[in-house]
Amino acid sequence: MPIGERYAIEKCEARYDVIVIGSGMGGLAAASLLSKAGKKVLVLERHYTAGGFTHTYKRKGYEWDVGVHYIGEVLKEKSLVRRMFDYLTEDQLDWAPMGEVYDRMICGDTQFDFRSGYRELRADLIARFPEEEQGIRRYFQMIREVKNATPLTVAKPMMPLWLRPALWPVSVMGSPNHAEKTTGEVLKELVKNEELRAILATQWGDCGLPPEQSSFFIHAMIAGHYANGAGYPVGGSSRIAETIEPIVKRAGGRILVRAEVARILVKHGSAYGVRMANGDRILADKVISTVGVPNTYRHLLDDHHRNRYGIPNKLDQVKADGGHLCLYVGLKQSAEALNLPKTNLWIFPSLDHDANVARYKEDAKSPFPLVYISFPSAKDPDWQRRFPGKSTIELVTLAPYDWFEAWSDKPWLRRGDEYEALKADFSERLLAHLYERVPQVKGAVDYFELSTPLSTQHFCNYARGEIYGLDHVPQRFAQKWLRPKTPIANLYLGGQDVFVAGVVGAMTGGLMAGATVLGPAVLGLLPKRLGTLPSLLRLFA
Template identity: 50%
Template sequence: MSSPKPSTLRVGRRYRSNRLNGPYDAIVIGSGIGGLTAAACLSKLGKKVAVFEQHYTAGGFTHSYDRNGYEWDVGVHYIGDMGSEHTLGRRLFDHITDGQLKWAAMDSHYDRIYLGDRHVDLVAGPAAFAETLKAAFPGEEQAIDTYLKYLKQVSGAMPGVVLAKLMPATLTGPFRALAKRRAPAFLNRTTREVLESLTSNQDLIAVLAGQWGDNGLPPAESSFLIHALIARHYLHGGYYPIGGASEIAKTIIPVVQQGGGEVFTYADVTGIVVENGKAVGVTMADGETVRAPVVISNAGVFNTFGKLLPADAPHRVDYQSHLTRVKRSMASVCLYIGLQDTAEALNLPRTNLWLYPGADYEGQLARFWEDPEHADIPLTYISFPSAKDPSFAARYPGRATIEIVAPGPYEWYQAWADKPWGKRGEDYEAKKEAYAQRLLAKLYEKLPHLKGKVDYYELSTPLSTDYFCRYERGEIYGLDHTPDRFEQDWLRPKTRIPGLYLTGQDVLTCGVVGAMIGGLMTTVAVSGVKGLPLAKRMFVG
């Protein structure tokens, strides 16, 4: 990847110590959507918040970048529940953007699951979703109806899961025990185990689990909780931000600024300052110390407790022990593609394509890890952002974009990890090129008319994810969403260190809305009684 050129997509104010305008009520480390949500919500509660982002643009995985006359998102491929103003996700987005972020619906057939040559579409709306699956799998009507009931039951159990993370630690144990008795028995079993209790049809199971790339774990390893949340999240279709993913941070930052706060970029936090057992600020890469009574880390638990917390901080040893109980999520690569024609002329769909060799997801992954050069790619996800965004053609006339995401373990690229970004050498570029060609072949297999139309492409690896987003091994979803992960009581907004809070996807679940809810939870944990009306408004409506 070549060095980035100045971009109109960059949002946030470049950090300089003389631009600080304290004192601040709270500091947020990292401008991912969880951090921005917490900052905006606190701002609306009258708090002055400084957000520090080490990247050149704010937004974390919700940012966009442009190069060679094209624009791509890096993580916002689609978002569910944006079609109604009454859903939690939409209410929260409207709250933190003052209603300035607008949405475009994808095609009603929002996801297309390929099992080899066969494909089945996931269609928006519970009735249409069920009808399409029943037509594709005659005789499985009861299993499909029960599956939809299960999704609803998981959704109904989530307020208890959230409340348990907000209660004082002394009450958490008894409350969790009570919540477990009231929750469905399948809530935190593996996805495959639950689906196989409904049907023995492996193709149907594969289609129902066909979005497993949205959490990074195949169904035999993931908790049904995360599967159900994702499936229900998209049950009414997929949506895309008009103007591209960079509009998310662009519309949130003014809300942070309304409270006197700011979102700083090129603002590298190197440590959390702890005095007398309390978190009281952060140290910047330039040596500046910025103080605030509240420090919120959106940097992930591995960075927070493994790198940023000083060695003599209270409970640090305990937290580092906790880190051994969770695993980093799967790493991936992304191929960014530019075409010199419009999405309309190229007939690019507003449907995501999920390409699998067959229904045996776990077996395909195992064969790929064992022999990645020769085994078929176990998961290929293809997204068409320029087709999803109705403003793209006006902003980039005569251009179109495609993104392809696939598994890409950190170990494949580890040998180049100590090399400077953009200067990792010919061997690294050759390795990237070989995988890029395999992914292009997958694209042409389903859309052969695009052969010869590609003008530009570049492959991002886990090393890029580490460089830009500080996920050391390219773990875009933070922590693996296994059943064990959801048994970890310490994954909560309020830490055992006074003044230090967590936010983002590690607090609750991955995904844009999952991380946003993490931001809302952190707001409530920080503000206490003052945050309860906000929580009630968001969760109840």
């Protein structure tokens, strides 16, 4: 059942305290925080259901998540991430552990299991590569440096502009070099063994860039996020939006779907509402956009305001181009009957991740640079109650938008035989990987369908079908203008482009936007159970 009410102007108040554009994790986090502060919030979502990449969809009697495959730091109630989720959902969201091994790296005969726990993972790596012990220990030290700096990382973009230059050398990334160097550069400095470097970079698909392109900061954020294990929301990822909607409504707000915003209204340098695609105008004291920095600045502002604040020059400094394919598979037996694992599989054609990507982008018929396999129905203990005797699997790989651009002007589901033939070819290749690594499912596959960058473009309105927002290259983290507060008064940015990609990254970006809107008032709102975050915000509010 879709989350949110279908848009109609009659459902809207004359004026809101805050309008939030987009109902992904960033928009939901901002809306929950503001609603708990007593603000009347209107969330506007162009899709048929709220949730963004946390929503689920159903087809042929099956259900799949579209972006929540696993989340770290939610299994321990005292962790900051868990406390953030508990606060935003008022303890209505439960988590199921994925077990001891959350990720498995596979490359030919090479295999490595990522076990839960910093010490356990480090010990396993040292046991396998004893000659690299010093580098391995330094690697984990750097991961912790970034993790320990996270509260400052969050607070810093909300600092007054006059204070930020003085503190910028005290990097929000733990150390200036952690953000300025690529993952590949850092790993080569730390260890010599190629297999070890490949194993350490296994999770590069979680940000969409191979090690020679990604900033080491995002690598460290991802590795640290999962090092103590991972969980999955009980009842599926749509439970996130389901648990937040009542909080918004209780404060007098609403989440409206099929509600496409065409323009942010600005007068005398200040935002005062939005104009909908059908021409309706809705007024608000403040506006938060969580639909991505490029979308916000290129499509929701008029030319006058874009040029007045030098926005085109700023956008030239960043790039967003992380397209993907996802094969959604439905099986006519339960996860238990098929003995499906909870562990994610990361499959690579060779140990050189960057060379794998380069070959693939040159020739689409070359081996996939990675195939990620997730088993959502095995991770969710509530699945069998909802879908008895069935199970699902998802397979993800990269796909440049350019390969599909020729059909971008065609409507969804009507892009022609050539497009469908291309999808069928990719689907069969992905199924071959599934049957090779999980052979027991052969014969149980009942249904499958493939999403492409055009699917992401259609449903999420990202120009090139990117799923991770702005590319996580070193240059991105040097952009001091990527912060919640914009040059336009009463207009704020939230979501993954303000912080980093991923569910928790987007949630944090939403909290940053909400906290910036509230200003010092947020200090009395955030409970002590959020630990160091309120005290850091107090310094910069």
